Amino acid sequence: MVLKALTANHAVAEAAKLARVKVVSAYPITPQTTIVEKLAEMIEKGEMEAKMVRVESEHSALAATLGAAAAGARAFTATSSHGLLYMHEVLWWTSGARVPVVMAVVTRAIGPPWNIHVEHSDVMDQRDTGWIIGVAQENQEAFDLTLQAFRISEDPRVYLPMIVSLDAFILSHTVAPVDVPSQQEVDAWLPSRRQPYVISPETNVVMGNIADDADYYMMRYSINAAMEAAKKVVEEVDEEYGKAFGRRYGGLVECYNCDDADYIMVLMGSWAGDAKKASDLLREKGYRVGVMRVRFVRPWPREVVQEKLSNRKGVIVFDRSISFGSAGQLFTDVAASLYGSTSIRGVVAGLGGVDVRPEDFMNEVTDFVSHVEEFGRVYEPLRWHLPPKYAKSLAEEVSA
Amino acid sequence: MSGTAAVVEKPKTYWVAPISYPAPASSGKTGLWRTERPVIHLEKCVKCLYCWLYCPEDTILRREDDYVYVDYDYCKGCGICAAVCPTNAIDMVPEGGES
Amino acid sequence: MYMELRFHGRGGQGAVTAATILARAALLEGKWAQAIPEFGAERRGAPVSVYARISDKPIEVHSNVIEPDIVVVLDYELLKVVDVTKGLKEGGTVILNSPVNKSPIPSKYKVYCVNATRIAKELNLVVSGWPTVNTAMVGALAKATGVIGLESAVKAIEEYFSNPTLGKLNAEAAARSYKELEPCSD
Numbered sequence: 001m002v003l004k005a006l007t008a009n010h011a012v013a014e015a016a017k018l019a020r021v022k023v024v025s026a027y028p029i030t031p032q033t034t035i036v037e038k039l040a041e042m043i044e045k046g047e048m049e050a051k052m053v054r055v056e057s058e059h060s061a062l063a064a065t066l067g068a069a070a071a072g073a074r075a076f077t078a079t080s081s082h083g084l085l086y087m088h089e090v091l092w093w094t095s096g097a098r099v100p101v102v103m104a105v106v107t108r109a110i111g112p113p114w115n116i117h118v119e120h121s122d123v124m125d126q127r128d129t130g131w132i133i134g135v136a137q138e139n140q141e142a143f144d145l146t147l148q149a150f151r152i153s154e155d156p157r158v159y160l161p162m163i164v165s166l167d168a169f170i171l172s173h174t175v176a177p178v179d180v181p182s183q184q185e186v187d188a189w190l191p192s193r194r195q196p197y198v199i200s201p202e203t204n205v206v207m208g209n210i211a212d213d214a215d216y217y218m219m220r221y222s223i224n225a226a227m228e229a230a231k232k233v234v235e236e237v238d239e240e241y242g243k244a245f246g247r248r249y250g251g252l253v254e255c256y257n258c259d260d261a262d263y264i265m266v267l268m269g270s271w272a273g274d275a276k277k278a279s280d281l282l283r284e285k286g287y288r289v290g291v292m293r294v295r296f297v298r299p300w301p302r303e304v305v306q307e308k309l310s311n312r313k314g315v316i317v318f319d320r321s322i323s324f325g326s327a328g329q330l331f332t333d334v335a336a337s338l339y340g341s342t343s344i345r346g347v348v349a350g351l352g353g354v355d356v357r358p359e360d361f362m363n364e365v366t367d368f369v370s371h372v373e374e375f376g377r378v379y380e381p382l383r384w385h386l387p388p389k390y391a392k393s394l395a396e397e398v399s400a
Numbered sequence: 401m402s403g404t405a406a407v408v409e410k411p412k413t414y415w416v417a418p419i420s421y422p423a424p425a426s427s428g429k430t431g432l433w434r435t436e437r438p439v440i441h442l443e444k445c446v447k448c449l450y451c452w453l454y455c456p457e458d459t460i461l462r463r464e465d466d467y468v469y470v471d472y473d474y475c476k477g478c479g480i481c482a483a484v485c486p487t488n489a490i491d492m493v494p495e496g497g498e499s
Numbered sequence: 500m501y502m503e504l505r506f507h508g509r510g511g512q513g514a515v516t517a518a519t520i521l522a523r524a525a526l527l528e529g530k531w532a533q534a535i536p537e538f539g540a541e542r543r544g545a546p547v548s549v550y551a552r553i554s555d556k557p558i559e560v561h562s563n564v565i566e567p568d569i570v571v572v573l574d575y576e577l578l579k580v581v582d583v584t585k586g587l588k589e590g591g592t593v594i595l596n597s598p599v600n601k602s603p604i605p606s607k608y609k610v611y612c613v614n615a616t617r618i619a620k621e622l623n624l625v626v627s628g629w630p631t632v633n634t635a636m637v638g639a640l641a642k643a644t645g646v647i648g649l650e651s652a653v654k655a656i657e658e659y660f661s662n663p664t665l666g667k668l669n670a671e672a673a674a675r676s677y678k679e680l681e682p683c684s685d
């Protein structure tokens with residue numbers, strides 16, 4: 001194993017190259033840009049045998065990627081924030097066409113006001129589009145998930161596109177050790193591309209034509225069936241990847257310090273590392289706290305969430321995004337899966353890249369624990385973990 | 401080599417193909433929808449094939465000698481062929497009456 | 500061993516490169532590291548901070564570095580505009596690129612000086628009119644703190660530059676600065 005010091009963006013580009021991606025189409029947006037910049041450089045230098053399709057917008061970037069993939073090429077794109085929102089319509093075209101595609105999303109806040117820092121609103125906004133969504137905690141995992149995404153997306157039980165989500169700057173621009181396997185190793189692990197149909201100029205095929213209402217309905221049914229099937233495929237791919245490259249993540253979720261835990265924090269992305277640290281520190285103080293890191297937002301790991309979280313004293317969900325007028329999106333999915341079987345609180349924190357530290361997680365957990373101990377069963381969908389600069393003034397305003 | 405050519409393999413979950421293959425008459429004889437029909441006056445035709453190129457229904461048919469005629473079973477009477485013809489060789493004539 | 504670092508430089512001065520080289524050198528020694536650029540809109544000449552973590556175990560913490568153990572200052576003039584010891588742990592280390600071999604930093608910290616600007620100029624390491632002092636400062640960091648050894652610093656620098664001549668010169672800058680670094684005070 002040779003570790004290289006790479007940013008997560010460069011790690012993702014390496015993975016796309018090793019997957020022998022044949023077509024890349026993308027439009028630059030911070031903080032995604034260095035992924036496609038690197039791919040363009042590799043193509044230009046002849047290290048990667050692929051075509052770079054330049055386009056005028058993200059909408060076209062995904063459309064070109066979809067076209068290439070429908071024609072039989074392993075195709076890749078990447079975007080962030082506003083770029084992803086602009087693509088939104090084509091995400092539906094891609095999943096509806098059942099064409100395997102892989103896209104990296106460097107999650108970033110959405111303007112206005114302008115902010116380029118980490119937040120999960122952009123990727124959470126795509127939950128309902130029929131894309132599989134995997135979320136990395138580390139640079140290494142961003143690399144591994146990208147390779148795995150091709151295998152998952154191109155599995156005949158799935159045939160759905162997949163997003164690999166990685167946090168802005170904290171991963172995308174931070175250099176950390178990444179094990180990059182050789183081309184031979186990847187070739188041996190990743191089979192050739194499979195897909196349900198291929199279009200070509202010689203065949204008359206209509207994509208996106210009018211369907212009979214009942215046929216339309218059943219196509220939706222079939223996307224959901226594929227999502228459900230993807231749960232097993234994700235677990236299998238995780239296991240096989242572990243055999244080939246020595247890294248396993250636990251499939252749809254990773255559970256840390258969970259076995260004997262009374263309380264479990266649930267969250268996704270890079271700040272899970274800080275939550276794990278908080279869990280260690282809390283244990284030193286006698287709190288039995290674990291961390292469930294959601295690795296796949298879609299398909300939603302309902303069964304393992306139920307299995308791992310039911311019958312705890314309490315579950316505290318940290319969302320780095322919010323569905324305005326409701327609560328954090330992870331919270332709503334977790335709460336729906338648990339249907340009141342345990343105390344639960346949702347915390348929205350770290351929007352716009354606000355720093356969230358192990359101490360912040362510890363304070364939230366101890367507050368929740370004392371709440372549960374005082375009141376018994378607790379159901380609190382939305383608590384704001386305010387930035388330090390505002391925490392005091394708002395508390396005063398509320399009490400005044 | 402891995403990743404170069406895609407293998408078409410049948411899906412293993414419940415499947416309704418999101419694609420279709422065009423075939424004549426999949427919506428019945430669409431010529432019935434017409435209120436005006438294009439009539440081509442070949443003496444004015446210069447074989448430029450604009451009408452053949454522009455017809456959205458692919459119902460301008462092309463003879464060996466590049467003169468054109470209309471497939472009235474499926475021509476919907478949109479009038480595009482008449483509009484693009486540089487020599488005004490195509491007239492749009494109301495259906496149902498004189499012809 | 501677990502250390503947090505902060506580099507102070509100006510946009511375009513190579514602070515990110517310094518942190519990246521540190522991370523690569525740490526990897527060569529079987530250590531774990533993160534090199535973390537400041538996540539803002541950097542402009543050439545504006546003061547910037549870059550952070551790093553280094554440990555003998557994998558690091559999963561990703562929140563900001565706010566209480567560093569070590570601070571590296573690439574540009575002496577920054578002392579006038581930036582509070583370089585902000586959050587610095589008690590007894591922490593400051594490494595200064597100082598033209599005068601003096602430092603206004605309180606003596607409760609361990610302070611080291613080296614004239615990295617002179618070293619860079621001597622070796623002709625000047626890009627668009629700016630001496631590139633970052634590799635010299637990596638050498639100084641190795642000497643002052645031992646978080647990485649000079650040998651791995653030199654190797655990481657040579658590997659970083661695709662042009663071997665440039666790699667050699669930068670490695671030489673690190674070696675010279677390693678030799679010249681001295682404790683300093685007011």
Ligand code: SF4
Binds near residue numbers: 455458470478
């Ligand atoms: S009227 Fe329209 S549909 Fe009919 S032949 Fe002309 S262009 Fe085609």
Ligand code: SF4
Binds near residue numbers: 485
């Ligand atoms: S457009 Fe007019 S001139 Fe040209 S081929 Fe058609 S009928 Fe003939």
